[in-house]
Amino acid sequence: MTFRQFAFNNVKRNTRAYLSYFLSCLFAVTVFFMYAVVVFHPDIAHYEFRDIVKSGVVFSQVIIYGFSFLFVLYSTSSFVKSRQKEYGLLTTLGISKSQLNRMLIWENTIIGIASIVAGIIVGSLFTKLFLMVFSLILDIDHTLPFYISLKAIGLTALLFFVMFEVNSLAVVWTLRTKSVMEVFRGAKTSKKAPRFSYILSSLSLAAVGYAYYLAYTANWFNVFPRMGLILVFIIPGTYFLYTQFSIAFTNGLRRNKHLYYRNLNMLTVSDLTFKLKDNARLLFLVTILSAVAFTSSGVLYGLLQSAQTEAKRFVPQDVTFITEGEDNQAAFMDHVNKVEEKFQKKEIPYHSMSARSMVVKSDSAYSDWNDLSIAIYAYTDYKHLMELNQDNAVPKVTGNDAYLMVDEFAYIRQLDPLKGLSIRSGNEKSDLHAQLIGAQLNGNIFGHFTMIVSDEVFDRFYRAAENDEVMYMHAMHTPHWIRYANDIADITDYDFNENFHADSQADFYVTMKESMSYTFFFGIFISVLFFLAAGSILYFRMYQGIDKDLNHFHSLYRIGLTDKEMKKIATKQLGILFFIPFLIAVIHALFAFKILQNMLSASVVLPSITVISVYFVIHFANFIFIRNIYTAKLKKVM
Structure with missing residues (x-):
């Protein structure tokens, strides 16, 4: 067996661990490639909006690529950390530092190439649908024809290959500074009882509450100065909500003897306290990413749906x-x-x-x-x-x-x-x-x-x-002017001189609809990418600590807990770790929607519910998938 085959077999054996990471990378490559097809599509050059569209696409690609770079770096580091005991064993068996580094680079290269190839193939399969939606949103009189650009393929493959290789080198650099015993021990360290500060716990609630107050009372005149202030309070407030208040809350549950000693709550709460402390930063990151996804999607969708109502508000006469x-x-x-x-x-x-x-x-x-x-x-x-x-x-x-x-x-x-x-x-x-x-x-x-x-x-x-x-x-x-909006907008866009002024609801509606359609089209994929990355991070963390959890459940099994009871404990703990960030992100997003509602005449209730429901279905499906993998692993200790 050659060294390359050895690296390939390592990836193959860890397929389930790499699956979520691979799918997230595949999605990023797919979206980037489809946007690149739009940039290089020859028919775009014939339309007046080509400069606006290309600028929006390029901006979206920069965000996707930059976020993907950070996501891949974090993901690769997480997987290396979860396999440190394996690397330590290889080191004791005689593998050299350079060979270990080569193995890491080869493994990441294999996954990277697979993601790039699969992403381009999937992107090619969905390019026609993507162009149909693109044509519909931009109100093009005919659907842009199917087109695969070699420039788009080359640009996507080159940029993402460089990204995977640079991240591999970054991870190798961090690993090379550790001793053999540090690598062999991996993440196994002795734990102390989680501690918290009453002051920071109280300040976290106060900061989040004040940010909510600023959002709830925002209006046209103070919303822009308040936006920065809201972020100043909500981000550190959320961080300390996990690192301090969550520990204070679980300690409060432990003091409630009636609740703590009821059924299996003692085992669930005591272990959950350590999990919340260990995963506080990760849960904070997942919450912020999810909140950004919910807020951007909901706001963009709400603005898109409110175009007709806002036209009546800003332009009262037809x-x-x-x-x-x-x-x-x-x-x-x-x-x-x-x-x-x-x-x-x-x-x-x-x-x-x-x-x-x-x-x-x-x-x-x-x-x-x-x-x-x-x-x-x-x-x-x-x-x-x-x-x-x-x-x-x-x-x-x-x-x-x-x-x-x-x-x-x-x-x-x-x-x-x-x-x-x-x-x-x-x-x-x-x-x-x-x-x-x-x-x-x-x-x-x-x-x-x-x-x-x-x-x-x-x-x-x-x-x-x-x-x-x-x-x-x-x-x-004009009765039912919405039916003739495009025609009215074209007619009222008459070449008047400076002595004349024309105004129409149709022109406002068409302008807002077009601009928000562009923004929604560019922003929704970025929002989904953020949300998928948040779910993937939870998946990585579960896999990183699964061996330790298996040892814990094996101890519970030896003292007499049944299969059903252990699955119940595991499901509760996973559910809390999965849905607490989701719930807090939803609450953050709801107050962002309140800001939008204070500025619009149209109701944003239905768009908000629609967006949150779609994300919840995706998140719940992801939870069921991870729970099934987790409980399947539990069977090995029974």
């Missing part, structure tokens, strides 16, 4: 066109007529009307509200616009009463200035009693805010208005 200045009225109506002709040609149903408006200036003792451009509408025209759009109008205003429309997500400062707010235009001025309402009319480039005034006030200002202070609006209502 379609509007506005111009400033009486000199532009004739050209403006000519443009409007062309737009309506296109609507008729596309057989898009609509109702329309025109209304007058004006641009005035604000006066206030408060600088934030002083000298702002405000578009004013007469209440009668406003009411007709609401009837056109099938919305409810606010109660009629008379005298100097007024309504100031303010977008809640954009600009809400002090409300007191409204009590002393005035508007002026030329020689005309009026003190108003204004109250805030939500935006019901589309904004425009000619005014910071929109205000509804009484017909009397509007007529007085209109008679005294200069030519460039008058505005004309043409509004269109």
Whole structure:
């Protein structure tokens, strides 16, 4: 038997141990390869979005490759650590340091090449489906044809081969510094009773609780400054939650005599205390990776599903066109007529009307509200616009009463200035009693805010208005506009000059849908990769300590525990180690979803439940798979 055959047989004998690692590497190679096919696909060059798509794909590939590099380094180190007794035995039998290093490099090279070949083959098999989904999300009129690029194959194979080899050398470097006895002992060391700090345990709960509070109360105005602060508290808080509070919690269970001495709880809790302490850093890492996967997937999916609702929120009217200045009225109506002709040609149903408006200036003792451009509408025209759009109008205003429309997500400062707010235009001025309402009319480039005034006030200002202070609006209502969103967006994207402003729900919807589709398409695979890596890390840790666990269960078997009782203890311990990180990650993600809900009009409940459910099914299947392997090993000690 040659040395290469010896290394190959070592990998073959440890197939079950390497399986999760191999599958995670295979998934990373597959996704990287399919993205590379998109980058080198010749038909992409014909589309306007090619630069955006290529930038997104390249960015995704960098993240996948960088994370895969760290994941492979960690995984290889874990496997080497779990086999240190084997390496120690080989050393005592006469294998040299250089031969041991060669064996490690050969083993990792074999797994790496197998992952690369299998990943490219699987990627090639799923490339057609990948391109179909890609075409659907990007709303391409036809599916991109099947294409396998030699450049994509070469790039994938080269980068991942280099990654596996560099990681092999890194692991060999760490192993070479250990003595024979250190290698032979492996991970076997005497254990002391786990200790914890009441102060750090309390601070961990306080840090996580404060991060949750910041997330729960976040809004449009403070979310971005708070995001960094939330991470500052949630990451160390989660770390000490595992390293300190988990030990404090299990010690509390041990003091509860009624619970501790009931059935097999004493054996489960006492051993679990050591497992939680030994695996605290690993559980912290798994929690963070899972939370990132849940949060990114849920947020992206929630934004994608909320496009229609947010279009209504940001653009209340279906379609509007506005111009400033009486000199532009004739050209403006000519443009409007062309737009309506296109609507008729596309057989898009609509109702329309025109209304007058004006641009005035604000006066206030408060600088934030002083000298702002405000578009004013007469209440009668406003009411007709609401009837056109099938919305409810606010109660009629008379005298100097007024309504100031303010977008809640954009600009809400002090409300007191409204009590002393005035508007002026030329020689005309009026003190108003204004109250805030939500935006019901589309904004425009000619005014910071929109205000509804009484017909009397509007007529007085209109008679005294200069030519460039008058505005004309043409509004269109399209029943079931979502059916014609793409056509409406194309039509309203008319080449108006700077004197005209067009706005439509369809244009906002299509833009948001496209941008979020790109982001979701690029981000979902990265999120899944993070989650699979988290599951693989748990798998590695189970295999790394399985020999020690078998000795423990063999002792329990000798003192009289039945097969059923030992399987029950093992299942409980595995379940806790598997689902505690999942549960904490879900709670972290739920508060992230709360931030999103505070910023959106659409409900994110259903998208959140959908994402968490999908991940739970995958995680539960992984748990059943690992549990079956673990309990099968237990039979050897019975």
